[in-house]
Amino acid sequence: MNRLSMIRTIAITLICTLSISTSWAGSASPKDNQHDVEVLKSFAKQVERYAAEQGARAFIIGRIGRPKSQLPEGVTFTHAAIAIYSDIQLDNGDTIQGYAVHNLxxxxxxxSKSTLVTDYPVDFFWGVHDLKAGIIIPEPQLQARLIQAIARGDNAKVHNAEYSVMANPFNGEFQNCTEHTLDVINASIYQTTDKAKLKANAKAYFQPQRIKTSPLALLFGSAFMKDLTLKDHSGKIYTATFTSIAQYLEENSLMRNAVMLDENGNTSSLL
Known part of the structure; x- marks a missing residue:
């Protein structure tokens, strides 16, 4: 694999995808989904059922969009978002209860730009490589605050549309899906949407994931990819990941549990 190919592989694995056109099952073509549709639906329901059985009204959800062999060391999940138990209106006008997933x-x-999209578990997992879900269940008070934050639109207030795969979570120049998830969590913890305060608290208490690859190689790759920049970094490259968010919540006694759930209903500890 040449250097440019390596950079593209690393970057693709960290991109908060799938893109908008493939994030909704209704508008995605069959080739976008690698799994039988009924199996995918069953898995999505399994994720919802597990969260409900744990009493989760809000949780952080992750997916695996690329083969493990293509993921950088220490990175398991390629996308993170916040799921909220909600009233969901169907196309026929009926209302049901389920989890709405709030994504960047x-x-x-x-x-190089991002937008906020609400979808649902079957859409969230459409096109994934592995039918495995990351599930981080915060402690009840933080769950309540996450629900309030989303209801107030705090996720929109902390959104930065300037996107970078390798966004530095300690400054506000760029944002990716995991940094956005972290920002919403911290907005809920600290009850503020002041971005300067959120970044100061992240720098004080959050340990991001180091991406162990050559900065020179990343710099080379950034010349070819609009969504990969190192302008917000100096020295070693660190970014927020699903697992680093779990570690952050655990270290601050803000988490009930964190697991990986597979298509057979088996769970394994994330940490």
Whole structure:
């Protein structure tokens, strides 16, 4: 694999995808999904059922969009979002209860920009490589605060549309899906949407994931990819990941549990 190919592989694995057109099952073509549709639906329901059985009204959800062999060392999940138990209106006008997933996705026409999209578990897992879900269940008070934060639109207030795969979680120049998830969590913890305060608290208490690859190689790759920049970094490259968010919540006694759930209903500890 040449250097440019390596950079593209690393970057693709960290991109908060799928893109908008493939994030909804209804608008995705069959080739976008690697699994039988009924199996996918069953898995999505399994994730919801597990969360409900744990009493989760809000949780952090992760997915695996690429083969493990293509993931950088220490990175398991390629996308993170916040799931909230909600009233969901169906196309026929009926209302049901289930989990709505609040995401940051890259814009389809401009990968260097992002937008906020609400979808649902079956859409969230559409197109994933592995039918495995990351599930982080915060302690009840933080769950309540996450619900309030989403209801107030705090996720929109802390959103930064300037997207970078390797966004530095300690400054506000760029944002990716995991940094956005972290920002919403911290907005809920500290009861503020002041971005300067959120970044100061992240720097004081959050330990991001180091991406162990050559900064020179990343710099080379950034010349070819609009959604990969190192302008917000100096020295070693660190970014927020699903697992680093779990570690952050555990270290601060803000988490009930964190697991990986597979398509057979088996769970394993995330940490």
């Amino acid at each position: 996705y890259q814009k389809e026409g401009d990968k």
